[in-house]
Each structure stands twice: as structure tokens, then as C-alpha cells.
Amino acid sequence: MFIDRESELSKLEQLHRTGRAELFVLYGRRRVGKTELLREFCEGKRHLFFIATMSSDRDQLATLSQQIWGLTHAYTPDGFTFPSWEAAFRALVDLPGRPIVVLDEFSYLIAGNKAIPSILQKVWDETLKDTKVFLILCGSYVGLMETEVLGYQAPLYGRRTGSLFLQPLDLPAAAAFFPGYSPIQQIEAWSVLGGVPYYLQTFDSSGGLFANIRRHVLDTRGRLYNEPRLVLMEELREPRNYFSILRAIAQGRSRLNEIAQGSGVGNAHTTARYLDILQQMHLVERRVPATESRPEKSKKGIYQFTDPFLRFWFRYVQPHMGSLELGLASAILAQRVRPTFNIYVGQAFEEAARAHIARLALAGDLPFLPERIGSWWDRSAEIDVVAISDAEQSIMLGECKWSSRPVGVNIWRDLKEKAQDLFGGRRFEHVHYVLFSKRGFTSAMRAEAKAREIRLIEPQEMVG
Numbered sequence: 001m002f003i004d005r006e007s008e009l010s011k012l013e014q015l016h017r018t019g020r021a022e023l024f025v026l027y028g029r030r031r032v033g034k035t036e037l038l039r040e041f042c043e044g045k046r047h048l049f050f051i052a053t054m055s056s057d058r059d060q061l062a063t064l065s066q067q068i069w070g071l072t073h074a075y076t077p078d079g080f081t082f083p084s085w086e087a088a089f090r091a092l093v094d095l096p097g098r099p100i101v102v103l104d105e106f107s108y109l110i111a112g113n114k115a116i117p118s119i120l121q122k123v124w125d126e127t128l129k130d131t132k133v134f135l136i137l138c139g140s141y142v143g144l145m146e147t148e149v150l151g152y153q154a155p156l157y158g159r160r161t162g163s164l165f166l167q168p169l170d171l172p173a174a175a176a177f178f179p180g181y182s183p184i185q186q187i188e189a190w191s192v193l194g195g196v197p198y199y200l201q202t203f204d205s206s207g208g209l210f211a212n213i214r215r216h217v218l219d220t221r222g223r224l225y226n227e228p229r230l231v232l233m234e235e236l237r238e239p240r241n242y243f244s245i246l247r248a249i250a251q252g253r254s255r256l257n258e259i260a261q262g263s264g265v266g267n268a269h270t271t272a273r274y275l276d277i278l279q280q281m282h283l284v285e286r287r288v289p290a291t292e293s294r295p296e297k298s299k300k301g302i303y304q305f306t307d308p309f310l311r312f313w314f315r316y317v318q319p320h321m322g323s324l325e326l327g328l329a330s331a332i333l334a335q336r337v338r339p340t341f342n343i344y345v346g347q348a349f350e351e352a353a354r355a356h357i358a359r360l361a362l363a364g365d366l367p368f369l370p371e372r373i374g375s376w377w378d379r380s381a382e383i384d385v386v387a388i389s390d391a392e393q394s395i396m397l398g399e400c401k402w403s404s405r406p407v408g409v410n411i412w413r414d415l416k417e418k419a420q421d422l423f424g425g426r427r428f429e430h431v432h433y434v435l436f437s438k439r440g441f442t443s444a445m446r447a448e449a450k451a452r453e454i455r456l457i458e459p460q461e462m463v464g
Contacts, residue, residue: 168195172464191348
């Protein structure tokens with residue numbers, strides 16, 4: 001099942017139509033759907049799709065050589081291989097028409113032969129840039145791809161004609177994987193799995209959400225039981241320390257000093273280095289209040305997961321692996337997951353609300369064009385959704401409630417009071433309000449919203 005990715009496919013199609021030599025870099029975390037995106041793009045076009053493995057450099061060269069030879073010859077001799085990587089890359093010049101050449105898992109090639117980027121750069125400069133080849137380098141090791149392929153000191157720097165970091169699917173696209181679920185259930189499933197297609201395909205919407213969690217995440221034989229551990233062990237040299245930091249964040253520690261103390265990996269300076277790498281891997285993000293005009297200088301930063309599944313796994317799986325290995329998955333589900341699940345989803349609901357405001361802005365469906373979208377907090381108050389335009393002197397403030405009761409006028413009044421703390425001495429010409437609710441709104445709140453032009457948003461709108 002291939003869902004969404006229209007903008008990514010459109011970008012690839014635009015480059016394909018140029019008819020010129022293109023060197024495109026596609027990268028992103030494991031399981032995010034890079035290979036499926038490229039297969040969808042290559043469908044019906046003349047292409048070579050090479051997927052590197054962890055085998056020897058010699059075997060990799062032989063496999064690619066046979067694929068290149070097979071595109072232009074009816075018969076490929078057993079054991080055929082070009083004498084060198086340079087010869088293999090130069091053979092791409094002879095491919096007819098507008099060939100697409102995909103080198104998937106390119107980071108595996110680099111791991112087996114550090115010289116490959118330099119060799120490819122040489123051949124590109126001397127011959128390939130003057131052909132019609134559409135060369136795509138695709139890799140999962142985010143750090144390696146950014147340093148060895150995209151980095152300023154990388155041999156291929158300046159040669160690429162396009163690049164894309166493939167993000168997980170957004171909530172509306174993720175919801176499409178669960179046609180049997182209600183909008184509320186779709187948000188709950190997304191809060192567990194996030195937007196990684198491989199994870200989304202694992203759950204079956206004909207079964208209950210908790211049954212899926214029990215079978216696929218908590219059971220030691222489940223497809224997702226070991227997934228985060230495998231991802232981190234592949235990319236990191238000292239996974240133990242990173243595990244401790246991620247577990248500390250999952251437990252609610254968000255500030256640098258709190259994470260350092262909770263993880264026990266060292267002082268704040270040491271912990272900051274680990275957090276920098278986790279940010280480079282796009283697993284963790286540093287957030288500041290949306291009112292901060294220079295976020296990089298702000299001292300109010302907190303650290304949070306960018307991926308819901310990692311947050312779920314480090315909250316409910318990693319701390320209880322001993323019990324899970326003893327076969328106590330049902331007990332962990334009943335005694336650890338279920339009692340706090342609504343609180344857990346509530347945090348994800350806030351993230352989904354901010355992403356929804358961003359989609360509305362993209363669609364031109366907000367009363368102003370925001371420059372920053374996020375949240376706001378100080379020592380005494382917090383506002384879940386904040387969108388600001390300094391240029392237009394406009395602000396939108398929002399509250400999210402993942403509760404079994406409809407949102408009433410009291411929530412709106414509380415939001416107005418907290419807004420006074422956010423404003424301080426600052427004035428905005430235009431102030432707008434939005435409320436997000438799991439279970440809708442009272443009749444009194446709907447009447448208030450109509451009179452004051454307050455936007456009310458429910459799960460069915462958020463999942464599209």
C-alpha cells in the first residue's frame with residue numbers, strides 16, 4: 001500500500017523532465033519509506049535499481065556490474081564484474097535514453113569502501129554530468145549521509161542537483177492506514193506509531209489498538225519489539241548512553257540539567273554532546289517558546305522526541321524489558337500502558353494540533369501568515385498552541401483537551417487568562433483563539449465560539 005508522498009514524487013518527476021544529468025540525494029531514517037518512494041517513481045521508466053548490502057566490497061561491485069551489463073546486453077556471463085568502481089560508474093555513460101540509476105543504501109557502499117564518493121565525484125565531473133543519466137543516491141544512516149555525501153568537506157559536495165530528507169508521514173496520511181478505526185482511534189494509533197510506514201503497516205485496523213500493541217510491540221516476538229534498539233545500535237557507537245538519555249526524556253525530563261541527572265551519563269556538557277547527535281539523527285528536537293524570536297539563543301530550550309513510536313517504546317517497553325522477556329506482556333499492558341495511556345496520547349494530541357495549524361497555514365486557511373508555530377510556557381503557565389506573525393502583529397493561541405468530556409466555556413476562559421501572562425507588556429493588533437477537543441464542545445462553548453469567532457477543531461477534521 002502506497003499512501004501520500006505526492007509532493008516528493010512531484011519533485012522527482014520535475015527533475016526527470018529536465019532531460020539533463022541529475023544527481024539526487026534521498027536520505028532519512030530506516031523504515032520511513034525511501035525505497036518504496038523510489039520504486040513508485042521508477043515504475044514504468046527505464047531504470048536500474050541497485051540495493052547495497054553489508055557484503056564485501058568485491059561482491060557489491062560484482063552485483064552492480066551485472067545489473068549495469070544486463071541493461072544493455074541479452075546475456076550476462078557468470079561471475080562478470082567490472083575491474084573497478086571507476087569502470088562501473090563510467091559504464092553508466094553507455095546506458096541509452098534517460099536512464100534512472102538508483103544506488104540504494106549508499107551508506108553501505110561507503111562503509112565497505114571509503115573511496116567510493118571520491119571515485120563517483122571524479123567520474124561525474126569527467127563524463128556523467130554531460131549525459132542524461134538520473135543518478136539517485138539513497139541512504140538510511142542520516143549522520144553518514146549528511147557528512148560523507150552532503151557535507152561541505154564531502155567529495156560530492158556541490159555536485160548534487162537536488163536532495164530530500166524524507167520525513168515520516170503526517171497524521172492525515174497515517175490515518176489512512178486504519179480505515180477501520182474512528183478518528184479518535186486513528187489519532188491514538190498515530191500517537192503510538194508515528195508516521196513511519198513500516199510501523200503503520202504492522203498494525204491491523206480490524207483489531208483493537210491495545211491488541212495490536214500487545215501483539216506487535218510488547219510481545220518479544222513482535223515485529224516492533226526490538227525496532228528502536230536495532231535503529232540506534234546501527235547508527236551509534238555508544239548506544240548505552242543514548243538509551244539512558246532517551247529513557248530520561250521519555251520519563252518527562254526535558255531540560256538539559258534534568259536529562260544529565262536522570263540519565264547518569266555525565267555532566268550537562270557531556271549530555272549536550274549526545275543530544276546534539278540525537279538531533280542530527282532527527283530523533284530528538286530542541287524546542288523553545290514560540291514567542292522567542294531568536295530560538296538558537298534562547299535559554300528556555302527543552303528536549304523532546306520527534307518520533308511518537310520512540311517516545312512510546314522508551315516509556316513503556318525499554319523500562320520493562322525484564323518483565324516482557326519473562327512473558328508478562330499482558331500484565332505490562334494492563335498495569336503500565338492502559339492506566340496512563342490517555343495522558344500519553346494527550347501530549348501527542350498537542351503535537352498533532354500544532355502540525356494541523358501548520359497545514360492550515362500552508363493551505364491559506366488561517367487569518368494571517370505565521371512565522372513561528374509552537375507552544376509557550378513559563379514557570380506558572382503553558383499554552384499548547386501558539387502561532388505568531390511579527391510582521392502582521394497577529395497571534396493565535398490554542399488549548400488542547402484529550403478528555404472524555406466535551407470542552408466547555410471554562411477552558412476558553414482559562415486560555416484567555418494564560419494569554420495575559422504570555423502577552424506581558426507586548427501588544428498584538430489581532431488575537432485569535434482555537435480549541436482542540438477529543439470529545440467535541442458543549443452547546444455553550446459553541447455559542448461562545450460563534451459569537452467571538454473562536455475556531456473549534458475535532459479529531460475528524462485533524463485526520464482529514
